Amino acid sequence: MTQVRRPQYVRVPIPHRDAGERVQDFSEVALTYTDDQAVLEAQRCLQCYKPACEQACPNHNPIKAFLAMVAEGRPIEAAEMLWEHNALPSCTGRVCAWENQCEGACPLGRKGEPVAIGAIERYLAEKALAARFDQPPSLRGPWPSGRHAVPPGDVAVVGAGPAGLSCASVLARKGWRVTVLDAWVVPGGVMSYGIPEFVLPKSTVAAEIRRLEGLGIRFVQDVTVGEDVLVDELLGPMGYRAVFLGIGANEAVRLGVPGEDLEGVVSAKDFLMAVARRQIGGAAPASGHDLVGKRVIVVGAGNTAMDAARTARRLGASDVAVYYRRAREHSPSRPVEMALAEEEGVRFEFLVAPSRFVGDGGRLRAIEMARMRLGEPDASGRPSPEPIPGSEYLVPADLAILAVGYRVERTLGDKTPGLETGRGGRIVVKDPHGLTSRLPVWAGGDCVTGANTVVHAVAAGRVAAEAIAAYLEGAPAVAGPVPRAGGG
Structure with missing residues (x-):
């Protein structure tokens, strides 16, 4: 295994599938490091005496220790050690907001790029799971029920x-x-x-x-x-x-605006769960979700909204747009998720919010949008959006996906x-x-x-x-x- 060290402030790039290819299927977008890539990236770690990355991790994972093990070519030992503290490293290694947590606290980020802690966590967990299972297990059970x-x-x-x-x-x-x-x-x-x-x-x-x-x-x-x-x-x-x-x-939060009960207005939870059920059951991902040539509007700009928008693109929608009532910088989504969505052809419209859903024969045909301006900060610390009187306009839509929160x-x-x-x-x-x-x-x-x-x-x-x-x-x-x- 190579021992050539990476320049201290330059990260080993995390590979991704090409946008034009990946939007055609549901295969994973981000790819895992090779053994050599993982070792090179882990060797960048400064092994801080008081690791700020561990302090910033909500689960206080033993990051310093597992990076040292990976740097020495011992990923399976690293995974066994990590599993004692984090039950799901192959999952958190994919979906954590590292830029705001462990990686955001890495001192290398002050002058260059922080260590790719999330990508290495995913790598070591994948290596260890592959060593345990000859083939990827199925989620289809059976498990006892009732x-x-x-x-x-x-x-x-x-x-x-x-x-x-x-x-x-x-x-x-x-x-x-x-x-x-x-x-x-x-x-x-x-x-x-x-x-x-x-x-x-x-x-x-x-x-x-x-x-x-x-x-x-x-x-x-x-x-x-x-x-x-x-x-x-x-x-x-x-x-x-x-x-x-x-x-x-x-339980999905409702907007409480007229026309929300029209056919063609769904929650992101229901939309994503319907697709997942078919995948778990072995059906084609698009089964029952023919969006080919359809216009899809996603309301909200968190990570769930990005998931819904990117899923709609994979189901064949010709136009997918995310509408958000605040400015881009106030979005609760991870910046990388927004960037990947844009690469895949998702459009973004900011400072707009639905004022009513317009139907024909009980079916959604358009959404009336109102332009917003930002006022004083609300409880979240972000400027509170206020509708601009007389700014309403219609946006044609075949499907509206609401991703505005859960309770x-x-x-x-x-x-x-x-x-x-x-x-x-x-x-x-x-x-x-x-x-x-x-x-x-x-x-x-x-x-x-x-x-x-x-x-x-x-x-x-x-x-x-x-x-x-x-x-x-x-x-x-x-x-x-x-x-x-x-x-x-």
Whole structure:
């Protein structure tokens, strides 16, 4: 393996497929490093005495240590070490906002390009998973389903998204019997249903799930806690000693403007999930989604909006435009996602917002847009958009995809006595570890914070698991310091 070092401030480029090619299919856009590329990039790390990258990572991953291992040509050892702290490195290595987190804190970024921490995390996890599985596992199961399939155990984890999987991983490694209960047909949560194949392949999620099964974690799918089974039943006749709630925030926010109920106006969640279901089931990605020659408008400019717009292009839409009520610099999307969308032919219109959806015979035909101006900052710290009177104009559209946010579904909170919920149905926690008002129930991830990133959910699940384990071992369930990684 080569030992030639890279210039200190110049990154090994992360390869991407050509835009003209990739927009024709759902294969992954970003490619992984080769062995030599990963070693060269990892060798750029300064091995800081106090690594700022670890401080900036929401999960405080042991970045310094795994970069050193990769630099020495030991990626599988690096992955084994990282898995103890981060249950999903092959996923976070693809979807983290590194530029604002670990890589944003790298001192090399002051004079040049930071170390490509995310790309190396993905590389080492892929190498280790490939060593475990001859072929990529499938997400199609079968897994047991329904309340009749719930086995006895120590901890019930509700939700098979990143928070739940992270919590389950830590507890299983400590020797506790963990069952993950999930309302959807396959595990993975937003990673399986909400993030497109070209960003995070289903085979990658499946490989991490199969690895977690190898730790002894049991998955029961298609069972909704709060409807099919209650938290009281889990802690009562079913015999679980603790429960972790990682149910996410999956209810799409509505705009509340006239015509939103027209056929042809859909939420980004429903749009992306419909495509994902067909891919998980083995159908052609475009099955049931004939957008060839259609005009698609995406409202919102976060990462989900980028996913929806890029998916629409792959389904054959002739014109895809993202409309956002603020300026480009206020977009919550990662800049790289916007750049990739533009490369793939997605247009952007800023300082505009829908004022009504216009239909004909119950079907969407156009959207009335109002131009906006920016006023004083709102609670988010960004300037608040205000419509300019008389600025309305019509935009023809065959499909409108609304990507304006998510909130927590209230069913579980309403059906769990003593569980305090707050604004938007979020579960209220009493300490940094996610202890709720209902002992012994912990919660973490989007159902506590509102919609956030995968790595934030992973961190919440890990921290809660440490507290749950301590409680099961006899420690009082009280507030205390948040467990962190080492890392050198």
